[in-house]
Amino acid sequence: MSGASQPLRDSTGTLRSPRPTTNRQVSNRATPPVCSQCPSALPVPLTRPKRLPSTEELSDQKLLGQCADGDERSWTLLVARYENLVYSEALKVGLNEEDAGDVFQQVWLELHRSLPRIRNATGLPRWLIVATRRLSYKVAARGRRMVPSITREMVDPASLPDEELQDVETRMRLEQALDELGGSCAELLRMLFLQPKKQSYEDISDRTGLAIGSIGPTRSRCLLRLRKILEAIS
Amino acid sequence: MNPRQAHPGMDIWVRFIAGEGEGTEERESLASHLESCSRCTKDTEFLQNLQRARRVPKWVAPPTELSSAARRRPQGATLPPAPTQPRNVRWAPADVRGGVSTASASRMVSRMFPQAELGIVAIPPEASGEWRIEGRVWLREADARAIQVLLVHDDHVIASTEVFDGGYFELEDVVGSGWSLELHLPTGETLRLEDPDA
Numbered sequence: 001m002s003g004a005s006q007p008l009r010d011s012t013g014t015l016r017s018p019r020p021t022t023n024r025q026v027s028n029r030a031t032p033p034v035c036s037q038c039p040s041a042l043p044v045p046l047t048r049p050k051r052l053p054s055t056e057e058l059s060d061q062k063l064l065g066q067c068a069d070g071d072e073r074s075w076t077l078l079v080a081r082y083e084n085l086v087y088s089e090a091l092k093v094g095l096n097e098e099d100a101g102d103v104f105q106q107v108w109l110e111l112h113r114s115l116p117r118i119r120n121a122t123g124l125p126r127w128l129i130v131a132t133r134r135l136s137y138k139v140a141a142r143g144r145r146m147v148p149s150i151t152r153e154m155v156d157p158a159s160l161p162d163e164e165l166q167d168v169e170t171r172m173r174l175e176q177a178l179d180e181l182g183g184s185c186a187e188l189l190r191m192l193f194l195q196p197k198k199q200s201y202e203d204i205s206d207r208t209g210l211a212i213g214s215i216g217p218t219r220s221r222c223l224l225r226l227r228k229i230l231e232a233i234s
Numbered sequence: 235m236n237p238r239q240a241h242p243g244m245d246i247w248v249r250f251i252a253g254e255g256e257g258t259e260e261r262e263s264l265a266s267h268l269e270s271c272s273r274c275t276k277d278t279e280f281l282q283n284l285q286r287a288r289r290v291p292k293w294v295a296p297p298t299e300l301s302s303a304a305r306r307r308p309q310g311a312t313l314p315p316a317p318t319q320p321r322n323v324r325w326a327p328a329d330v331r332g333g334v335s336t337a338s339a340s341r342m343v344s345r346m347f348p349q350a351e352l353g354i355v356a357i358p359p360e361a362s363g364e365w366r367i368e369g370r371v372w373l374r375e376a377d378a379r380a381i382q383v384l385l386v387h388d389d390h391v392i393a394s395t396e397v398f399d400g401g402y403f404e405l406e407d408v409v410g411s412g413w414s415l416e417l418h419l420p421t422g423e424t425l426r427l428e429d430p431d432a
């Protein structure tokens with residue numbers, strides 16, 4: 001099977017937050033062993049090395065707590081998890097790359113200042129978006145940038161559209177769970193559910209080496225595993 | 235299909251959520267099962283969440299140098315947590331106080347407390363959208379340690395500065411309605427001044 005010797009490429013490209021030591025990066029270099037709990041149709045990369053923390057150990061709650069205690073590595077992991085979200089949000093509101101870069105830096109400084117008082121770690125994506133939008137307004141106003149999409153309203157956290165926020169939070173949790181899931185299952189689910197355009201079974205079969213007839217059953221097994229992880233995260 | 239019958243598998247629900255089989259008897263049967271089965275409702279909610287994640291616009295990675303800089307923990311200690319029992323201080327319409335400018339809609343605090351005396355002015359945003367807050371804090375008992383002054387909104391520390399006994403401070407920043415100014419005294423006590431317009 002092609003997937004065994006040629007690990008699937010990251011199907012989402014920059015959509016994913018870079019992680020310093022992702023399960024995928026480590027596991028794909030290893031020889032696929034047999035896994036009794038995993039879909040038999042897929043080659044199963046090695047499980048994570050024992051030293052790599054699980055999602056629970058890497059929860060936002062724990063990372064925030066450790067960051068507040070001065071832990072360097074937790075800070076790095078936290079920024080790595082959310083840097084794409086912050087930078088993309090600054091661009092999305094209409095800033096140019098230079099101003100988005102300024103906002104990006106200021107958001108992390110604000111997070112650092114605020115570490116001991118962030119009560120709701122599960123709301124961290126919202127916290128970051130609120131900060132990014134307010135700072136985007138500030139950078140645009142101070143630079144006298146005329147950006148029609150940037151309004152004073154952005155300073156008010158209540159102006160953040162709930163639906164958009166829920167989508168982002170769902171996506172973040174899903175990315176986290178897929179990293180925990182790792183291996184070919186995660187790659188298959190990314191192809192099926194996270195690509196902006198739906199992939200045909202033929203494409204998926206070409207890229208994974210799975211027979212078209214086994215994509216459905218494999219998907220079901222992978223989904224059940226993913227759901228367990230998501231339930232644990234939640 | 236009814237709840238007493240076997241629950242359809244995940245793969246069936248994937249196709250159902252994708253809208254396959256529109257108008258067929260099988261789909262109607264699945265819809266009817268769903269109405270009375272909480273377990274399968276959970277399955278479909280999970281799948282709908284997956285669909286929702288797809289709606290998020292493509293994220294863009296920051297330039298490498300920005301990312302590398304951000305991943306290094308900022309220097310300096312983190313600031314104090316939210317105070318559990320701050321003493322709330324009320325603003326009054328602005329008056330003239332030596333050395334501190336005032337504007338028409340400004341508010342001020344000029345009061346003596348057991349721990350400190352305050353002389354602070356808050357000037358509302360104009361075109362820049364930025365509040366300006368400036369003033370002095372005099373400690374009632376001499377202390378060489380700094381007073382931390384934080385401009386806060388919910389759990390965001392918007393801006394911060396340090397000032398020593400009798401020193402002048404100013405903060406100017408964009409902040410939404412409902413902000414507060416916290417003065418963390420060296421003794422551990424906190425005085426809090428809430429947004430006068432909230």
Ligand SMILES: [Zn+2]
Pocket residue numbers: 237240241242267271272273274275
């Ligand atoms: Zn059911």
